[in-house]
Amino acid sequence: MLTYAIKRVLLFIPTVIAVLFITFTMGYLGPGDPIQTQVMRVNPRLADQETIERLREVYGLNRPFLVQWGDWVGKILRGDFGKSFATRTDIGPAIAYRLPISAQLGAAGFVILAIGGVLLGTLAALKQNTWIDHFIVGSALFISSFPIFVLAPLLIIMVILWLKLLPSTLGWDGIFSAKAILPILLFSVTGWISPIRFARNGLIEVLSQDYVRTARAKGLPERLVILRHVVKNGLISTVTFLGLAVSGMVTGSLFIESAFAIPGYGYMAVQGLTANDYNVIMATTLIGAVLVIAANLITDLLYGVLDPRVRYE
């Protein structure tokens, strides 16, 4: 297991470096020369070649590309993401404030997603091809067909304006307030189809295995067949959905947080994208990617623990 874990972690590092490189290169090419842009914005008359050259030197922009990249990576490792063009404030502290908010919502959503999804998927597999199965898979597919930016306003209108079940829920009051209910619901429900599918398909595959037939033939009560033989082996592949779920939540947070005016990571990303605020876009893209890579790493490690065969591939 240890060699497998080390191998996985070592694979993780080059991916992160590649992501850092791609992000920087695109952020470098995208906005053009920052000095030129700034000078033109402040006072176009200053835009003589000499001043620009001097400013480039002051900001270290005349150094080779790779040196600048290394400098940028070093700063990011120290939590310095540069300044936002739009608000003129440091991005690092903003992220330190905003990311935990999104993480709380995501974690709460994930717990509901995982437990609910696995239970519903198990039920669907055991009642395969009955109306229960069709209902569970069908409704999860149905919900996942609504893009989040459609679902969020629909929910706000229905629950708050029409049914008046909750007071106005825009904004952020901490995870244990009524305002967090709808966002958490959205974080979990929209991703349900993947754990349900993984659990259902995994269990159905195991249900047709010979050793299950043997267990039944030797007269084991159905309850024990399911608990001891089917569930244990059939749910291993469900772990795979972890990576998918984190990826879905990172993108989902963009729409959910902007719909509910939650000052989290996703809202920041949307603000950056709409304002063409390149430093913010680079920071949020990078963080999203690192979160997904980490989730995939954890998935691989968990798989290695649960299914020893994986370690020897």
Next chain:
Amino acid sequence: MTQAFGSPALLDEMMPPRNLWLDAWERFQRNRMAVIGLAIAVLTLLLGIFGPALAPYDYKYIDMRALAEPPSLEHPMGTDEIGRDMLSRILQGARTAVMVAVFVTVINTVLGLALGALSAYAGGIVDMVIMRIADILMAFPGLLLVAFVNATMKRPVGLVSLWLYDLTGIAFFENTLVINYLIVLWAISLIGWPGLARLVRGQILSLREREFIKAQEAMGSPGWRIMALHLIPNAIGPLIVAVSGSIGGAMVLESSLSYLGLGIQPPGASWGRMIVENMLQWSVYPHLVAMPSLVLAICVFGFNFLGDGLNDALNPRQIRS
């Protein structure tokens, strides 16, 4: 793809009964939701092709005497805030959605097949490079990467195309609207191929080890024959499922980008754009948000159920209990 399933009678004539496709079609038919999904998918494609021609009005035409009207005989879906006919705009949006979906799916499939097969056959360093690139692209959350590419590449690509225009004088390079569309389409395609390439590679690698392929090789069958008669028919099921699933995904991505203001620019009609344009007036004019939302949801829903049905029909091992 839909054609192969849409005409069982034709298949019957062409092939002897009780083959893979007939079996799959029978299983598919038994799944009512899948058949509904197929109907919606076909209808969506037809609307994307013929819709704008059927539209009662020009989708850009502004009628100042009919602002934000509820559905009526004259305007079956009402008009939007500046007096444009909703039905015409939704039909135009269908063309955008279908165009994006078809374009993206074709690029994805071609890239996925080519790179996946290349990876499996070449092995070694080629395989490693392609799969690492795929890994890295898959490490970004899809929408974020597309949005990032869109936001950062517009200016450089615009500069390059202007330079090309100066150099060659071809009018195409000056048309920023088309260039904009192309950046959106390529950005969405960029994130789709790695999954398919991995799938194709995995299928080929595992099939090559199977006895019936080894037997063919041992009997001296030429490579193309093994490929055409054994490798492709056996690998195509999961591929069809993945491709049909990616169509709905591409539609959602395009709408999401347009919703964020990064995709199709006005006055072009996109369902996502229509939703966000009318979002602020939701409580006053609910139909303006409801129409594009529902149309988008129904289309994606159709493609999802189609994909699900195809999965059950083409991967029969999963449903045998």
